[in-house]
Amino acid sequence: MYDVIVIGARCAGASTAMLLARQGYQVLVVDRATFPKDIPHGHFIHRQGPRLLQRWGLLDRIVATNCPPVTAFTGDDDGITLTGRDLIVNGVAFGYGPRRIVLDKILVEAAVEAGAELREGFTVESFTSDGARITGIRGCIGGRGPIITEQATVVIGADGRNSVLAQTVQAPKYEVVPPLTCWYFSYWSGVPVDELRVAVRGKKVVFAFPTNDGLTGIFVGWSSTELVTVRSDIEGQMLAAIDEVPDLAEQVRAGRREERLYGMTDLPNFFRKPYGLGWALVGDAGCHKDPYMALGICDAFRDADLLVESLDDGLSGRRPLEQALAEYERRRNEATMLIYRQNLDRAQFKPLPPEMLQLRLALRDNQEETNRYYQAIEGMISPETFFNPENIQRISAQANTEMVKS
Ligand SMILES: Cc1cc2nc3c(=O)[nH]c(=O)nc-3n(C[C@H](O)[C@H](O)[C@H](O)COP(=O)(O)OP(=O)(O)OC[C@H]3O[C@@H](n4cnc5c(N)ncnc54)[C@H](O)[C@@H]3O)c2cc1C
Structure with missing residues (x-):
């Protein structure tokens, strides 16, 4: 009998298992995969993600896998280009792009080091x-063989967007929006990108960032309405999109694609009620978002943290368990809802709100404030210190003065 069984041992599940085991709980974490195992998803970690990894003592391990910190961010929205630089606070860069085969292994090892029992190749x-x-799970090794039953006070589904636990308990969904984009990506050598580059071109977007071993990941997202055209010639459509970012295209032509093209198309948006009697959900199982703003991993880390606080309250008897888990849902939604909706707007390739467009125009040629703009967006400084009316007015006035001078 365990305190907690966690299904899924990646960003959400391994983190949850690690945090619970560090608090002394008896944890079993199972996954049908055997680690190290790659997964064809993106892996740029930013916002609260790097800070949480540092707090958990795992950021240095990630950097040590030859995964460079990313301290610059160029956002290029149909021609308005802004680069934030020196995006590093207390030695923590704004972003890191470790391959999933590397990241997930580090997380799983940390869970085991903390005392969680890991059962790989086990399908629930x-x-x-x-x-x-x-009250527990039933499953088997390798998808066949004798059925094994394990019992726990709480079973957690960290088993991704098609969560078997969420389906079994019929966890209610809300804020549901069907898939908006489709994605193809691969990895190049000889493409020396040392920043996160995001270039929007009409109804498509090109992402590039450095990852392990000197490779550059390049991801292209299109509106789902383009899926048939994209599928008719994936490589040609990818290169055509990259060609619309001329300096990147030049580097790509001089470099070499080292891996096959990967793709993902069925990416719905939803929240699920993340708890019920004897169960809880975390990560994509509890809230799945379009990859546009690269929120999945950093949100999975944050939600693991929130869930474990609530579980600890409930399992230790400080509060009734279901009341503590209701608090988890409230805190998760408070932290996610606004950005979830912004992400939907971006994934529909809606134009930037006029006030944002004006601000981006005013920031051109103002490196210091551009750095602060990106720091605020990434939560490296409190967003209110930048996005307050007085500051925005000051930046606009400064830009107007510069314009008059020139
Ligand atoms: C194209 C694309 C690009 C993305 N880019 C980014 C990005 O740049 N940055 C970012 O932060 N996020 C990105 N994401 C989102 C990110 O990949 C996910 O949010 C993240 O993987 C969620 O982690 P998770 O642990 O919740 O689920 P998953 O990573 O899906 O892990 C679930 C685990 O559960 C296991 N499992 C499932 N069912 C069972 C079962 N029945 N029995 C046993 N085990 C089971 C699976 O084997 C798997 O290991 C992207 C996603 C896509 C598709």
Whole structure:
């Protein structure tokens, strides 16, 4: 009998298992995968992600895998280009792009080091219940063989957007928006990108960032309405999109693609109620978002942290468990809802709101404030210190004065 069983041992599940085990709980974490194992998803970690990894003592391990810190961000929205530089606070850069085969292994190892029991190659097929509460899992090694049952006070689904636990308990969904974009990506050598580059071109977007071993990941996202055209010639469509970013295209032509093209198309947007009697959800299982703003991993880390605080309250008896888990849902939604909706706007390739456009225009040629703009967006300084009416007015006035002078 465990305190907690976690299904899924990647960003959400391994982090949750590690944090619970560090608090002394008896944790079993299972995954049908055997690690190290890659997963064809993106992996740029920013916003609260790097700070949490540092707090957990894992950031140095990630950097040590030959994964460079990323301290510059160029956002290029249909021709308005802004580069934030020196985006590093207390030695923590704004972003890191470790390959998933590297990141997930470090997380799984940290969970085991903390005392969690790891069962790899184990597929959860169904659940035990006492008629009201979920009380455990049933599954088997390698998808066949004898059925094994394990029991726990709480079963956590960190098993991705098609979560078997969420489907079994019929976790209610809300804020549902069907898939908006489709993505193809690969990795190049000889393309010396040392920043996060995001270039929007009409109804498509090109991302580039450095990852392990000197490779550059290049991801292209299109509106889902373009899927048939994109699929008719994936490589040609990818290169055509990259060609619309001329300096990157030049580097790509001089470099070499080292891996096959990967793609993902079925990417719905939703929240799920993340708890019920004897169960909870974290990561993509609880809230799945379009990859546009690269929020999945950093949000999975944050939600693991929030969930473990609530579970600790409940399991230690400080509060009734379901009340503590209701607090988890409230805090998760408070932290996510605004950016979730902004992400939907971006994934629909809506134009920037006029006030944002004006601000970006005013920031051109103002490096110091551009750096602060990106720091505020990335949560490296409190957003209110930048996005307050007096500051925005001051930046606009400064830009007007410069314009008159020239
Ligand atoms: C194209 C694309 C690009 C993206 N780019 C970024 C990015 O740049 N930055 C970012 O932060 N996010 C990005 N994301 C999102 C990110 O990949 C996800 O948010 C993240 O993987 C969620 O982690 P997770 O642990 O919740 O789920 P997953 O990573 O999906 O892990 C779930 C685990 O559960 C296991 N599992 C599932 N069912 C069972 C079962 N029945 N029994 C046992 N094990 C099971 C699986 O084997 C898997 O290991 C991108 C996603 C896509 C598709």
